[in-house]
Amino acid sequence: xxxxxxxxxxxxxxxxxxxxxxxxxxxxxxxxxxxxxxxxxxxxxxxxxxxxxxxxxxxxxxxxxxxxxxxxxxxxxxxxxxxxxxxxxxxxxxxxxxxxxxxxxxxxxxxxxxxxxxxxxxxxxxxxxxxxxxxxxxxxxxxxxxxxxxxxxxxxxxxxxxxxxxxxxxxxxxxxxxxxxxxxxxxxxxxxxxxxxxxxxxxxxxxxxxxxxxxxxxxxxxxxxxxxx
Amino acid sequence: xxxxxxxxxxxxxxxxxxxxxxxxxxxxxxxxxxxxxxxxxxxxxxxxxxxxxxxxxxxxxxxxxxxxxxxxxxxxxxxxxxxxxxxxxxxxxxxxxxxxxxxxxxxxxxxxxxxxxxxxxxxxxxxxxxxxxxxxxxxxxxxxxxxxxxxxxxxxxxxxxxxxxxxxxxxxxxxxxxxxxxxxxxxxxxxxxxxxxxxxxxxxxxxxxxxxxxxxxxxxxxxxxxxxx
DNA sequence: GTGGTATTCAAGTGAATACTTGAATACGAC
DNA sequence: GTCGTATTCAAGTATTCACTTGAATACCAC
Numbered sequence: 001x002x003x004x005x006x007x008x009x010x011x012x013x014x015x016x017x018x019x020x021x022x023x024x025x026x027x028x029x030x031x032x033x034x035x036x037x038x039x040x041x042x043x044x045x046x047x048x049x050x051x052x053x054x055x056x057x058x059x060x061x062x063x064x065x066x067x068x069x070x071x072x073x074x075x076x077x078x079x080x081x082x083x084x085x086x087x088x089x090x091x092x093x094x095x096x097x098x099x100x101x102x103x104x105x106x107x108x109x110x111x112x113x114x115x116x117x118x119x120x121x122x123x124x125x126x127x128x129x130x131x132x133x134x135x136x137x138x139x140x141x142x143x144x145x146x147x148x149x150x151x152x153x154x155x156x157x158x159x160x161x162x163x164x165x166x167x168x169x170x171x172x173x174x175x176x177x178x179x180x181x182x183x184x185x186x187x188x189x190x191x192x193x194x195x196x197x198x199x200x201x202x203x204x205x206x207x208x209x210x211x212x213x214x215x216x217x218x219x220x221x222x223x224x225x226x227x228x229x
Numbered sequence: 230x231x232x233x234x235x236x237x238x239x240x241x242x243x244x245x246x247x248x249x250x251x252x253x254x255x256x257x258x259x260x261x262x263x264x265x266x267x268x269x270x271x272x273x274x275x276x277x278x279x280x281x282x283x284x285x286x287x288x289x290x291x292x293x294x295x296x297x298x299x300x301x302x303x304x305x306x307x308x309x310x311x312x313x314x315x316x317x318x319x320x321x322x323x324x325x326x327x328x329x330x331x332x333x334x335x336x337x338x339x340x341x342x343x344x345x346x347x348x349x350x351x352x353x354x355x356x357x358x359x360x361x362x363x364x365x366x367x368x369x370x371x372x373x374x375x376x377x378x379x380x381x382x383x384x385x386x387x388x389x390x391x392x393x394x395x396x397x398x399x400x401x402x403x404x405x406x407x408x409x410x411x412x413x414x415x416x417x418x419x420x421x422x423x424x425x426x427x428x429x430x431x432x433x434x435x436x437x438x439x440x441x442x443x444x445x446x447x448x449x450x451x452x453x454x455x456x457x458x
Numbered sequence: 459g460t461g462g463t464a465t466t467c468a469a470g471t472g473a474a475t476a477c478t479t480g481a482a483t484a485c486g487a488c
Numbered sequence: 489g490t491c492g493t494a495t496t497c498a499a500g501t502a503t504t505c506a507c508t509t510g511a512a513t514a515c516c517a518c
Contacts, residue, residue, distance in 0.1 A: 006339035012253035019251025024241035065328030099294030
């Protein structure tokens with residue numbers, strides 16, 4: 001028949017990829033890195049874990065091949081090792097949203113009630129962008145905007161939105177987007193804008209899905225005055 | 230800031246999906262079920278584990294939502310709960326093949342050297358099928374053929390191939406396919422055919438990928454004489 | 459060289475995991 | 489009802505895992 005030990009080893013190798021995503025904290029890390037590379041301390045902050053623990057999770061992702069590193073002086077920047085990883089992470093979320101019973105509750109507990117929040121799909125947004133009747137708003141932290149964003153989008157991190165509302169053009173619908181379907185930033189932005197009477201909706205998914213779909217992207221751009229290159 | 234406990238729970242839920250694929254034996258189960266539904270004892274046989282252990286793995290897949298069951302008398306048939314699971318499994322293999330260093334060795338240890346074996350992609354096969362210059366050969370176990378196959382394919386399980394070689398039409402190239410890229414059946418079939426001087430190549434991927442790509446499929450068909458419905 | 463910071467390593471603890479064995483349950487045949 | 493088979497459950501063991509704490513390493517600035 002077939003070579004059982006060799007087959008087991010081969011499938012253990014496949015499984016090692018899934019296994020490393022099988023921890024909520026590592027999943028959060030992958031979700032963050034899907035927005036662009038990050039040094040260890042920022043990742044730790046983002047997932048709410050100690051630096052030592054975060055470092056160990058990163059080592060595991062590294063050993064499994066899902067991430068790569070780049071040294072810059074004393075800091076080590078981690079990034080996803082390729083777009084296949086982005087697709088894998090998307091596939092995990094898709095299966096969870098279709099087949100995990102409690103997911104809706106958990107999502108609502110984290111994101112709040114979305115019933116009142118309209119959203120646009122990617123195609124709807126591209127159509128309206130072509131028609132020129134929308135303002136696209138990137139509400140992620142600025143470094144994520146800098147590492148890649150939807151062309152023409154304005155960067156206003158959600159924390160600064162309340163103070164910069166006047167800068168936004170009037171008379172057009174504002175479409176806010178962030179890290180993905182399960183990211184709170186765009187929801188928060190839409191609620192803030194609506195409270196001020198501005199017409200706002202969110203993009204259903206986030207930047208990684210936009211880029212993965214092969215739609216045009218832009219990088220670099222707005223640099224805070226005084227920030228070094 | 231953000232609601233840390235709720236976020237952790239949400240990402241733990243995503244991770245639970247990946248976690249359940251993070252065992253080589255469960256990965257093998259998913260790979261088998263990608264060919265169609267199966268009762269517990271056959272799955273156990275297929276993955277080389279005890280029935281009790283296999284049952285427990287199946288319970289885990291069930292709790293995670295990746296599979297569903299159907300009772301038929303005393304037997305319980307398991308199947309994948311949807312095509313999203315097929316895509317997830319494909320994404321896992323893709324990441325592994327791109328980013329897991331040892332995968333090539335492990336695959337070669339299980340499959341043998343493929344250097345001498347030509348293969349066709351799905352598109353190449355559809356073109357040649359349209360041109361009518363190939364015979365398509367399904368070398369999986371017959372029950373898998375019955376639960377779905379490439380239209381016009383001939384079913385000859387690899388174990389019976391040596392004895393049924395004369396039945397195959399001559400003068401056209403034979404394209405053998407099986408469960409997927411990491412399945413030995415088609416390789417074995419191509420080697421057997423070549424040894425007898427018949428022109429044979431394998432389809433690069435397998436039936437699940439063909440079906441997932443939206444290409445036409447056919448089900449039912451050849452029933453052994455005497456076998457019940 | 460010294461001092462400071464970013465990251466990794468090592469050791470320890472409590473919980474979860476994979477597999478085994480043997481018993482319990484659920485259905486079909488009679 | 490009894491018997492036989494398919495599947496699941498329960499208990500036990502050796503291993504692996506996530507996180508903590510505190511120390512070690514690697515680079516930069518001086």
